[in-house]
Amino acid sequence: MKTNKPLLKANNVGIHFGGLKALSGINVELNAGELVGLIGPNGAGKTTFFNLLTGVYEPTEGSIVLDNEKLNGLAPYKITRKGISRTFQNIRLFGELSVLDNVKVAYHSLARHSIFSSIFRLPSHFSGEKEIEEKAIEFLKIFNLESFMYEKAKNLPYGQQRRLEIARALAAHPKLLLLDEPAAGMNPQETRELMNLIAFIREKFQLTILLIEHDMSLVMGVCERIYVLDHGQLIAHGTPEEIRNNPKVIEAYLGEEVS
Template sequence: MAMLEVKNIGISFGGLKAVDNFSLTIEKGQLYGLIGPNGAGKTTIFNLLTGVYKADHGAISLDGKELTGKSTIEINQAGIARTFQNIRLFKDLSVLDNVKVGLHNHHPYSTIEGIFRLPRYYKVEKEMNARAMELLKVFDLDKECDYKASNLPYGKQRKLEIARALATDPKLLLLDEPAAGMNPNETAELMDTIRFVRDHFDMTVLLIEHDMKLVSGICEKVTVLNFGQVLTQGETSEVLNDKRVITAYLGE
């Protein structure tokens, strides 16, 4: 059974088809790339997968569970987490607290328990602190746990955003242009991080990326989107050498 199965989803804005009959199948444990020129509809796909937008038609399922029409919270609880092209950390919170935000779905306590600091509040907070530190240690961020997120270098902010997404305990991790704004050394380190996340957390990863070195270096399969439609999909090396793909990127 596929981890993610998308069948013929589409959405229009003001009569303009942003995504048209998009289909995709990703197997468990794959590193999969979604690429295409600016404006091709890639982020719209992510928004459809995470419930930010509701598809006009089509179906989405994760690990055999139907997600079509579900809310963002329901989809996250089902096992899809994402990062964003523009980093969306809580800049004034500590590194530790940013990760703890992602843990609340799985470590709940009531408002009353929080306000009055009842025993369950302290128990859950202790559990969350321990789990958050485990995740930070994986990304070598445990020594900066008390730093403000805004004080981390750019590359470490990217890692923190991934750690926070993993705190929701997903089955599928969506990375939206994770290498955006990175220098070549940071990108190389990011590639190692993504591979590690896949292997260490038994994770399936779908990423949007414009850095073709990163895509060719880690993605096993790729789907190319152009004007909201699938241009081609398949093994990464074959897709990146497809003349239609080269034309779409270079405008030839």
């Protein structure tokens, strides 16, 4: 459910790589439960922003705050534990592992049973394993992937690999889910189904979602608000209607489809 409670604040965030200012002066606020789009032409800095939010890069200026806690400088796995999960533009599954194990891996990163109990195979290890497996299967059901659970991830068709990546990200119990072009490479039918699924999981898991997507009809159709990046700067922010009619956005996308 959409709220006015701030979950994430990026305050004046920037990063440079040597002489290249990939992002500067970025102010983004996400309220709990919102589904927000992040768009912009190629090379605008969208994935770099995700890399900042997830600790892959540390901002060279500004601060990133999740639930009143500053994230700057935290390692990616710590940020995952604080509640930010993501998917990648190029799918990054463990191809040789089963579909089920791909989701279980995400649970293991949060599991309550200790390494000690795992090494010595204590009862708590087995009950922990069983619980993880049951939860992982629940997720696979939501994503219609349970009939493939023993298949190697690399053997799934492309659209299902994308869905599995989202399932795995969700298994880490995020408050904020970052989706980097989740519909890339999907056909129109798969894209429509994916959008319905994203809307569904947002409601079911009370998630906040930030979505990078090149398919404008998709972004305009599902997002409540949209931020637009161009050349490392935010050039616009507003409702889909406001963004569609914003002259700066139209100029940035000159030659590309905006509606």
